[in-house]
Structure formats: structure tokens, C-alpha cells
Amino acid sequence: MKLLWFHLMPYTDLPEDFKQKHPSVWVDIDSRLFDPRKAHVLYNEFMDELEHAAEVGFHGICVNEHHSNAYGLMPSPNLIAASLARRTRDAAIVVMGNSLALYNPPTRVAEEMAMIDCISGGRLVAGFPVGTPMDTCFAYSQNPSQLRQRYHEAHDLIMRAWQDPDPFTWNGRFHKLRYVNVWPRPLQKPHPPVWIPGGGSVETWHWCAERDYVYSYLSYFGYKNGEATMQGFWDEMKRLGKDPNPYRAGFLQFVGVAETREEALALYREPAEYFYGRCLHLDPRYVLAPGYSSEATQRARVRSAVADAAARSRGGAGGGAGGQATGFEAIVDEGYVIVGSPDEVAEKLRELAVNLNVGHLMLLLQFGNMNHQLTQYNTELFAKRVLPQLADLFDDEWEDRWWPQGLPAAEAARPREVRA
Amino acid sequence: MSLPAERHVQVNGRRCRVWEQGEGEPLGFLGGLRGLPRWPALLDRLAEHRRVIAPSLPGFPGATGFDELDDLPDWVTATLDLLEASGLVGADLIGASVGATLAAEVAAFSRATIRRLVLIAPFGLFDEREPVKDLWATRPDELPGLLSTHPAELAAFLAPPAGEDAAEWSILLARASEAAARLLWPTGDLGLRKRLHRIQAPTLVLWGAEDRIVPPSYAKRIASALGGWVEVREIADAGHLAELDQPDAVAAAVLGFLS
Numbered sequence: 006m007k008l009l010w011f012h013l014m015p016y017t018d019l020p021e022d023f024k025q026k027h028p029s030v031w032v033d034i035d036s037r038l039f040d041p042r043k044a045h046v047l048y049n050e051f052m053d054e055l056e057h058a059a060e061v062g063f064h065g066i067c068v069n070e071h072h073s074n075a076y077g078l079m080p081s082p083n084l085i086a087a088s089l090a091r092r093t094r095d096a097a098i099v100v101m102g103n104s105l106a107l108y109n110p111p112t113r114v115a116e117e118m119a120m121i122d123c124i125s126g127g128r129l130v131a132g133f134p135v136g137t138p139m140d141t142c143f144a145y146s147q148n149p150s151q152l153r154q155r156y157h158e159a160h161d162l163i164m165r166a167w168q169d170p171d172p173f174t175w176n177g178r179f180h181k182l183r184y185v186n187v188w189p190r191p192l193q194k195p196h197p198p199v200w201i202p203g204g205g206s207v208e209t210w211h212w213c214a215e216r217d218y219v220y221s222y223l224s225y226f227g228y229k230n231g232e233a234t235m236q237g238f239w240d241e242m243k244r245l246g247k248d249p250n251p252y253r254a255g256f257l258q259f260v261g262v263a264e265t266r267e268e269a270l271a272l273y274r275e276p277a278e279y280f281y282g283r284c285l286h287l288d289p290r291y292v293l294a295p296g297y298s299s300e301a302t303q304r305a306r307v308r309s310a311v312a313d314a315a316a317r318s319r320g321g322a323g324g325g326a327g328g329q330a331t332g333f334e335a336i337v338d339e340g341y342v343i344v345g346s347p348d349e350v351a352e353k354l355r356e357l358a359v360n361l362n363v364g365h366l367m368l369l370l371q372f373g374n375m376n377h378q379l380t381q382y383n384t385e386l387f388a389k390r391v392l393p394q395l396a397d398l399f400d401d402e403w404e405d406r407w408w409p410q411g412l413p414a415a416e417a418a419r420p421r422e423v424r425a
Numbered sequence: 426m427s428l429p430a431e432r433h434v435q436v437n438g439r440r441c442r443v444w445e446q447g448e449g450e451p452l453g454f455l456g457g458l459r460g461l462p463r464w465p466a467l468l469d470r471l472a473e474h475r476r477v478i479a480p481s482l483p484g485f486p487g488a489t490g491f492d493e494l495d496d497l498p499d500w501v502t503a504t505l506d507l508l509e510a511s512g513l514v515g516a517d518l519i520g521a522s523v524g525a526t527l528a529a530e531v532a533a534f535s536r537a538t539i540r541r542l543v544l545i546a547p548f549g550l551f552d553e554r555e556p557v558k559d560l561w562a563t564r565p566d567e568l569p570g571l572l573s574t575h576p577a578e579l580a581a582f583l584a585p586p587a588g589e590d591a592a593e594w595s596i597l598l599a600r601a602s603e604a605a606a607r608l609l610w611p612t613g614d615l616g617l618r619k620r621l622h623r624i625q626a627p628t629l630v631l632w633g634a635e636d637r638i639v640p641p642s643y644a645k646r647i648a649s650a651l652g653g654w655v656e657v658r659e660i661a662d663a664g665h666l667a668e669l670d671q672p673d674a675v676a677a678a679v680l681g682f683l684s
Binding site: 142143146148149150151154178179289290291294295296300303304307308 | 491492495561562563564592595596599600602603604605606607610611
């Protein structure tokens with residue numbers, strides 16, 4: 006299987022009373038809390054962490070896009086990916102990804118990703134998320150009722166722009182472009198692998214199946230809460246006649262590893278509580294936008310809300326009354342974060358990968374306000390003692406057709422060393 | 426309260442419901458933010474004097490097809506088609522909120538379509554000194570109080586009628602909200618200010634004095650720019666949905682203006 010190191014790049018200095026004094030981590034996050042001198046240090050540490058992960062043997066490194074968000078300092082993941090392309094050699098660079106409806110014209114995405122693919126020697130994974138309501142409808146004011154229509158048109162345009170060898174005219178519903186001619190072209194043919202980060206909508210599963218894309222479920226709530234969604238995904242793949250190749254899927258999981266379980270529990274309490282307490286402190290005003298979810302998804306949600314309410318009234322759901330867990334014990338019990346010794350973590354992740362049938366495991370080994378030193382420790386211990394226990398999984402049976410091709414070493418450019 | 430007669434017309438290849446009640450000269454009504462999930466008290470009052478015709482705009486209860494409307498020309502075209510198919514060309518027209526926005530646009534683009542115009546708190550303008558409220562960035566529990574001075578009555582108006590499936594009813598109302606957003610996201614400014622001078626139909630501008638969505642001061646902004654005869658009335662103890670909060674006062678103002 007593939008083990009990938011994912012960075013959200015959270016701002017690590019939100020005050021302790023953030024939840025009491027501020028309405029939201031997102032959209033109207035108070036800019037007075039942002040210190041650019043602090044961000045200078047953070048960005049450089051974060052990029053060091055991604056580079057370090059590539060050096061110690063993670064198969065891929067992942068970045069993503071958020072706007073007006075204090076737990077995601079990457080409005081432009083492409084800027085970070087471009088730098089990583091120069092400073093890493095073999096790891097896949099997974100841009101997870103660009104929210105297509107936000108770019109006008111969308112050929113900008115085709116151009117920038119083609120640049121990253123060329124600079125990196127064919128190591129790009131192109132992630133195409135719709136983007137959350139907070140990012141797209143509120144921070145970027147996109148019309149929620151048109152968002153998916155625009156997303157699909159942008160996707161079609163980008164894929165043609167990467168593959169059509171001749172200049173063409175695009176007379177779309179939302180975009181009229183007389184001359185489409187992306188230059189540079191992506192190195193990978195016919196195009197870089199496409200991964201789709203999504204929630205649990207059936208339409209997205211169909212769409213991925215039809216186009217042979219990877220579906221990646223990026224939940225912050227861990228393997229226990231993700232099981233029903235991944236089960237739904239695989240049931241749907243079976244119904245559509247697709248093979249159960251685990252590399253069709255990606256899944257996100259927070260992990261904290263240490264020599265012993267006791268040590269891990271002590272080390273990762275604060276960053277986990279910082280993430281689930283402060284980073285996910287979100288004003289409910291920005292969580293829904295009319296039309297963001299299709300009517301089919303709304304129907305499914307109404308049904309599952311009824312089921313949830315029934316479960317809760319029977320005393321289920323460890324997350325408390327209608328909300329997510331924010332205390333460390335519940336965070337661990339619910340499986341949001343897997344903590345433990347290397348062997349314990351390896352065992353849980355194997356169970357996750359097998360039960361959820363996921364070949365691309367995206368790991369958050371830095372989360373919340375975890376400092377640079379602890380992040381390096383977590384990363385290194387994982388790479389040495391967990392990763393080797395898992396890397397062989399699935400490979401005797403399945404081929405990963407969604408992994409970047411990369412150039413042979415002999416053809417790969419060698420960027421000059423940086424001198425002080 | 427009696428039930429209106431119901432028929433359907435085709436707009437953009439989709440069925441739109443038309444409700445009708447009363448005798449006499451036709452009087453059109455284009456509904457507000459949630460459209461007409463039920464026949465409202467205001468239309469009962471008006472139907473005592475006029476033949477009230479209330480067509481549903483695409484996406485509002487009784488009509489679909491809004492997801493093919495991408496921009497203002499598409500919406501104006503659909504509204505013109507709807508008024509023509511409903512038999513309202515040359516008639517008096519009342520619009521509320523979203524319906525008022527499109528009634529004003531139609532009056533500006535097509536002067537012959539509307540005889541006399543009643544606008545109840547239209548969107549379409551934006552003044553950053555007194556911004557239009559972002560009605561979508563709200564919590565479900567605060568929205569009724571923002572829209573109405575009588576939130577309990579509003580809740581009853583929006584509740585599923587006996588025998589309706591509650592889940593499907595909530596989707597019907599969400600669809601209306603989406604249709605409004607499709608036209609108005611993110612600020613409600615459609616550039617109407619540049620076209621107000623073209624509205625030459627005699628116009629009554631009605632506004633709930635407690636409108637927390639579009640400030641009542643917008644009534645004067647609109648009235649001062651209109652091209653024809655204009656009257657402004659503020660309705661006491663009424664919010665953005667003035668026609669639901671104060672149906673008697675709104676009916677009296679409308680009938681007084683049209684008589």
C-alpha cells in the first residue's frame with residue numbers, strides 16, 4: 006500500500022480562549038491573530054517537515070487548499086508543491102487539490118499543474134475537490150447553486166486542455182475561451198493521475214467510477230466514523246461492476262506514535278485537543294449554503310439524521326450531544342487519532358486498511374499545534390517502525406494504476422544544492 | 426380561507442404551477458423568499474376584489490427548472506414567459522422580495538408587460554453603508570426572527586400541511602432557498618440601480634418597517650430613481666416578509682393604490 010504524509014499547515018498560535026472570544030476559525034477568522042513573523046517560521050518548518058517525510062521514505066507528500074482558514078495556511082497549494090518539486094526526489098507530490106470552480110479561466114489550474122508535473126519529473130497527483138462551502142461559497146463568494154455545474158465544466162475543460170494536441174475553442178456554459186492551448190504540457194501521459202477528495206455523496210462515487218479516478222475520503226473523524234462511508238463506496242463500486250482494487254480509494258487518518266502507548270498519550274494530548282477544540286471551532290452560519298448539496302444528498306442526509314437521532318436517543322454516539330469529541334480520551338476512543346507504540350499503530354492501521362479497503366493512506370502526523378521537534382519525531386518513528394510493517398500490504402494482489410509514473414532516475418534533473 | 430384553482434403552464438420546458446382565485450380584473454402576484462408553499466392570507470383579501478393570479482417562479486414551490494437559469498437575462502426571460510403564459514401581460518403585478526426583484530427587472534426591460542407595479546422589499550441594490558444582510562449565513566434558529574416580526578406564524582406557514590411527507594417538504598423549501606440564492610448570491614446586487622429609471626409604470630414601494638434583511642431605507646433609494654409615478658408606504662410591525670406579517674395592512678395599501 007501507499008503511505009502518504011499530509012500537511013494541513015495549521016496556524017499554531019491560536020489563543021487558549023479562542024473558542025470563547027472568537028466566533029469562527031474560518032471565513033471571518035480575526036486577522037489580528039495572525040503574526041506574519043510567526044508564519045515565516047511556520048511555513049519553513051512545515052515545508053521542512055514535508056521534505057523530511059519524503060526523505061525518510063513516505064511514498065507521497067500531500068498539500069491542500071483552504072481560504073480564510075486558521076488551520077489551513079495554503080490558499081495556494083501549488084506554491085508549496087512547486088517548492089517541494091525542487092527539494093524532493095522520488096516522492097509523489099499530491100496536490101489535494103485545486104478547487105476547480107474558483108479559477109477563471111480554469112485553464113490556470115491546467116497550466117500550474119502542468120508546470121509542477123514538469124518541474125517534478127512526472128510526480129504530480131492532480132486532486133480536484135469541489136471545496137467546502139466555507140472555502141468556495143463564503144470565502145470566495147461562489148454561487149452555491151452553480152458550484153457543481155461550474156466544477157464539472159472546469160474539469161472537462163482541464164482534461165481536454167491536457168490531452169488535445171491542438172489549440173481549441175471552448176464555448177462552454179460558463180466559460181467562453183477562443184484559444185485554449187496549455188503550454189507547458191504535463192509530463193505524465195495521457196495526464197497526471199486524478200484523485201477526487203469527497204464527502205459521502207453517491208454522485209461523487211459514480212463520477213469517480215465512470216472516469217476511473219481515485220475517491221479519497223478526507224474526514225477528520227478517523228477510521229471508526231469513516232467505515233460506513235467507505236462501505237457505501239465499495240457497495241456502489243460492486244453494483245457498478247468495478248473491481249475492489251483498494252487503490253481506487255484514499256483515506257485520511259491522524260496518527261501519533263511513540264515508544265510506548267503511555268508516552269504517546271502524553272505527547273499527543275495537547276496537539277489533538279488544540280485541533281479538535283480550536284481548529285474545528287466553526288461558526289455554523291458558514292457550514293451550509295443553499296444548493297451546495299444535491300437534492301439526492303439532502304434526502305440521504307434527512308434519512309441518516311433520523312437514524313442518528315434514533316441512535317443518540319438509545320444512548321449511542323460517543324461524541325456527546327450532537328457534537329464531535331473535543332476531549333483527548335474521547336478523541337482517542339472515537340478513533341479520530343490513532344495513538345500508541347509503533348506496533349500498536351501498525352496493527353490499527355492494518356485493520357483500517359483492510360476493513361476500509363484503502364490502498365492510499367494519507368497520514369496527518371503533524372496536527373494542531375504540534376511543534377516541529379515532535380513532528381519530526383513522529384514522522385521518523387513512523388517511517389522506521391510502522392511503515393515497513395505496512396508497505397507490502399495489497400501489492401501481491403493489486404496494481405496501483407493511479408500512482409504517478411515519474412521519470413527514470415537517469416533522466417531526472419538534479420537541482421543544484423542550496424549554499425548558505 | 427378557500428382553496429385556489431390550480432393549473433400549470435410551461436416555462437423553459439418545465440411545468441410551473443399557477444394558482445388563481447377571485448373575479449374581476451387580473452392581478453398578478455410573484456411570491457417572496459420561500460415562494461408560496463401555501464395560499465397566503467394576503468391573497469384571500471385581494472381575491473375579494475380582484476382575480477388574483479399567482480404563478481410560481483422556477484425553483485419555488487410548484488415549479489422546477491431553475492438550475493438552467495444562469496444569469497439575469499435567463500431569469501428575466503423566464504419571468505416574462507411565465508407572466509405571458511399565465512395571462513398577466515398588461516396586468517397589475519405585485520412582487521414580494523425575490524418576486525419583487527424580478528417584477529422590477531421585467532418592468533425595466535419590458536415596459537409594456539406591467540400596468541401598475543407593487544414592490545414589497547425587493548433585492549437588487551446594495552449600499553455598503555447600509556448593507557443587505559447575508560441571509561444565507563445564518564443559523565436555522567435565528568432565521569425566522571430575521572425574516573419576520575411574527576416568527577411563530579411564519580413557522581406555521583412553512584410547516585408541512587397534513588398528509589405531506591416532512592422530508593420532501595423540507596427539500597421543497599430548501600429548493601426555494603437555492604433558487605433565490607441562484608439569483609441573488611452573494612450580495613443581492615443585480616445592477617438594478619442602473620435600470621430603475623426605465624420603470625415607468627406607476628409603482629407602490631412597500632416595506633416592512635422592521636425589515637432586517639433589506640433595510641427599509643432602500644425604499645427611498647428606489648423611489649427616488651424610478652421613472653414614473655411612485656408612492657412609498659412603510660408597514661408597521663412587519664419584517665422582510667411584510668405580506669405574511671401584516672396581510673391586512675398590506676392588502677389595504679395595495680387596494681388603495683390600485684383603486
